Amino acid sequence: MRNVVAAILLAGGALALLPLVGLPLFYESFLYLVFHWIVLATSWNILSGYSGYFSFGHGAFFGAGMYTTAVLATRYDIPFLLTLPAAALVALLLGVALGAVVFRVKRVRGELFALATLAFTFVVGTIVLNTPIDGGPGIALSGVAVPALGRSAASSFYLLALALGVGTLIIAYAVYGSKLGTGLFAIHDDEDVAEVLGVPTFRYKMAAFAISCALAGVAGGLHALFVSYVTVSETFSITVPLSVVLMSVLGGTRHWAGPAVGAALITGLLYAFTAGDHALAGKVVFGVVLIVVILFMPDGVLGRFTARRQRHRRIPKITLAEESLSALPRMPRAATGEPLLVARGVRKAFRGVQALDGVDLEVRRGEILGLIGPNGSGKSTFINLVSGHYRSDAGTLLFESRDIARRDAHLIARAGIARTYQIPRPFAHMSVQDNIALPAMFGAAALDRSPALSEARRWLAFTGLSTQVDAFPEDLNLHQRKFLELARALASRPRLLLLDEVLSGLTPGEINDAVDLIRAIRDDGATIVFVEHVMRAVMALSDRLVVLDHGIVIAEGNVTTVMDHPDVVTAFLGRACA
């Protein structure tokens, strides 16, 4: 961490000396543009590259910064450098206002988010054009004094853009390695799962958007003086968003330095090929280079590098002797009997299908509760409600005496509830180890990154996946994915563990292993709700059974009495025909 920041600062310091060498002024302007685009592309990537919310609205925030500086410097005679924080603030507020609306609507993701932000750009542009902010003719900044940092105006611009570029790269790197960055990458792969594992998705998206917009705003403020004449049609166009997307994808959006590499490449290429006598031929060459690079390097220039870097982080191989249940971390043992989770009158309907029709049940501390019932009886819906994946229509869910029925999923995870998904939903672009470290960071345990990584290794050992630490989910078979799902739920150190058909699709031998694992988990203090169709395992593991049918509880009690209950027999086997 320190090394990279030091390297960025050092490189920045070295580049700051360039004007002293006596470069022709022209090159300083060119270098200004390089850093201008580095700032814009890198700031865009902090939200869009990391979290996968591709914004086409970067021009709006860039433009907000431009116009803030233009208006303040020309009409209120505020010194240029003091307008830059204001530019950042205006852009940030605009972004936060947009995010507060857009991020609340769950379906506005992917293309729809791209479109909403693009449309927002044109709306902002139209308002600026038609109000006294601009009014039509544009704003000229020719009378505004350029701060004398270098020997000429061009040097000053270059030095300012360089400083901003260095700052932006350090911020991008800090976010990349932080908890925020980890959360954003999880949102990129599967936002719903990230939320259920404890990532405060709304807050993280807002934070990333705010940082991204503020940086774009400063870049805009600086550029306003550089171009010295600001117009709506040049500012709020498709050029800025399109360019930053191109640069970031070219460099690689999954790496903090990717957009900077892409920005330098594209600005340099455009200059090299379009300056001089053969501008038109140069443009063609530019197009061809872009196409060829993307066809042969689909993950961007740094794409290969990110994949290799992740695989590089080899850890010493754990020997088989260590791969035993003894690896299980100790959890506080709790007295059994008192209720941990109490559901009262829980209802949930999906467009007229009443999935849960007033469920009352109790999960007692320290027990394994088997939740069974025919297909469509509401077992998975119940798990989805308790984990906060869906919100219930009515009823209360008291977990340790607090109602969690209306809470956000990430708060439920933090309160100590973890779940597995029936069909494993690993984060596809994260290594197995990172997949498991994430809930350790965001769940009830709330560890920092490096303890979370060692915690992950312990749970990998516990589930027998130690040899797969650096593998990616696509390399795993079904059995390993199921165990990855289990390890991910365990790593958050839940007090209540919801297992949704962890055994389906496994071979009899694998089921035996899993049954031993689940028993070991319970013996160490976790309470387990166990949804399963494999009756052998249900009978072997459950302390008590609850049977659901058509969204209501039809029987509850110890295993043998429940299985002999006439309603249960009817629900599973049908009515006797005589």
Added chain:
Amino acid sequence: MPSVALLSQSVLSGVFLGALYGLLGLGLSLSWGLLRQINLAHFALAFLGAYLCYQLSAKGGMNPLATLAVIVPAFFVLGAAMQWVFARFRVSAFNSLLVTFGLTVIIESVIQGIWTADFRRLDSVYGDAKFKIGILYVPVPELITLGLSLALAFAIWAILRYTDMGRALRATAEDGPIAAAFGVNQKALGLLLAGTCAALAGVAGVCIALSYTLAPAQIYAWIGVVFATVMLGGLGRALGPIVAGIVIGVSESLTMAITSPAWAPLVSFSLLILVLLLRPGKI
């Protein structure tokens, strides 16, 4: 408040403008929804078509509509060739944006190299031809655009809905591997569809040449509003873009008539944002 005549005239011109948005959006929507490609080059192709139409009719003496006989097959081959490359390299949706941007830059340069950066205007037999119905003036070139848009949208809608090929296309869009397992030849369908989309760009180009002044930089002028049309109309749908295009076109020209032309984008894009936020599932 403007007069009834002015308002109804602007509704009509909004419908005509919207028809062109819809025609441009149609090809874009099909390749985005069914091939998962965001084809920026669609706009460049349309302008290439427009310039070809200009060349063939202004210099070659052909009837502008007759140039379709040359442009449509040529563009079909071009589109299919592009798709062959995309399929060969398995280009992802966002990378397709980059590749087609590169292509756009190349086409723009080629256009500029051949026809220069100056404005070009096609003086055709249709030119300023118009007739009057009641209080409304109906310009002929725009009417041709509207007719072509509606005819093509309905034809493609019918193909997608009622033919086996259309069903196979929709199935492939929903789940490619499964569709392939049931015997759908993805590769051939992809070539066919991409060819069709490029041909649609060619038709849109002829329509642009009939009504608008041409310049290479104009390629980028249409992107924002046509993207909005495509999203509003729904990806991979045939009738959606036309309807959405007309909604946007009419709202734009009404705003121009009631307030000032500069406010026009506000209405259409606010409308779009509202639809996105309130009914995201319907898009």
